[in-house]
Amino acid sequence: MNRPGRVGRARRGSVRAVGLLATLLAASLTAGCGLFGGSDEAEGSGDNTTAASGPLEKTTLKVGVMIGIDCSGAQLALLNDTFKEEGLTIEATTIQSGALAIPSLAGGEFDITFGNWVSFIKAQQAGIVDMKFISESYLSTPNSNFSVIAAKDSPINSPKDLEGKRIAVNAKGNINELLLRAVLDANDVDFNKIKDGLVEMPFPNMAAAIKNGRIDAAATIDPFVTAAQKEIGAKIVFDMTGAGPTENFPLSGFATKKEFADQNPNTIAAFQRALLKGQQLAADRSKVEEALPKFAKMDPQTAAIVKIGQFPTTIDPKRIQRVADLLVTYEMLPKKLEIEPLVVPIPSENG
Structure with missing residues (x-):
């Protein structure tokens, strides 16, 4: 099928995503x-x-x-x-x-x-x-709300590193997953190598789950990004609302x-x-x-x-x-x- 996201990637070569929240x-x-x-x-x-x-x-x-x-x-x-x-x-x-x-x-x-x-x-x-x-x-x-975070000493440092890992999202099939998929596509990462690792979890629980090893990373939002940085020293792996088609x-x-x-x-x-x-x-x-x-x-x-x-x-x-x-x-x-x-x-x- 046509993949307009890939066209945008070729043009800009940058991380992109949708954000909201809205959830x-x-x-x-x-x-x-x-x-x-x-x-x-x-x-x-x-x-x-x-x-x-x-x-x-x-x-x-x-x-x-x-x-x-x-x-x-x-x-x-x-x-x-x-x-x-x-x-x-x-x-x-x-x-x-x-x-x-x-x-x-x-x-x-x-x-x-x-x-x-x-x-x-x-x-x-x-x-x-x-x-x-x-x-x-x-x-x-860019750098507004959505980020993928991981433990400060985690080997996860890029979208590619998420393959085979357990990644928390607040709900599957919603704006958080759409945003994550857009970023992965922008970085030539096959979502099929990620989707089995998606774990549904409320945003407030994600930092603790990273700390105790239940998940490897989390697709989350502020103020939970800021809270995770303060509470467990979490690092931002990448911005999910960065420059690009989204x-x-x-x-x-x-x-x-x-x-x-x-x-x-x-x-x-x-x-x-x-x-x-x-x-x-x-x-x-x-x-x-x-x-x-x-x-x-x-x-x-x-x-x-x-x-x-x-x-x-x-x-x-x-x-x-x-x-x-x-x-x-x-x-x-x-x-x-x-x-x-x-x-x-x-x-x-x-x-």
């Missing part, structure tokens, strides 16, 4: 409610083409959220009352992962949920739920059911405007550092040194299409999925 900090979290709040008023700003305007069809929204770096835009929107300014009250439930939130979206437990694009795209094509994508949340950058890859975003979007266009537009303000605030790293201890239960010292990617202020169908196409490339999606029809543009400033 990201998920495995460290437990379900809970009441983190977010709001009420009153309306009006706001936007960044894309127009959307609906007018009275809100619904003012209280049930939203699935994750308490991670990639959700910082939403966290800042909450801290700065931008949802309240749009007339929205947010009733939030902390989700363990985007994949686990999808059945709740399908069943009506959530009106909107955060999640990683791999989980959303796979669920959409499988017919689990008919979705609309309403916001991007986080993009990978640089600046979209990791995560927010989605709703198509039916809900169709019935509540003004409410969705208000949510988008409020979230956009949070994304804009997240461009200031000091504000992200302020939010992380409050929402991610991260100590201020760690928040000051964790690696941070980008918080997009648009929703770009072509960008998200790259994720869907890479899933097809690595046979993690049976056929191409067109993203553009699934995207609800962010409303214009006067929308």
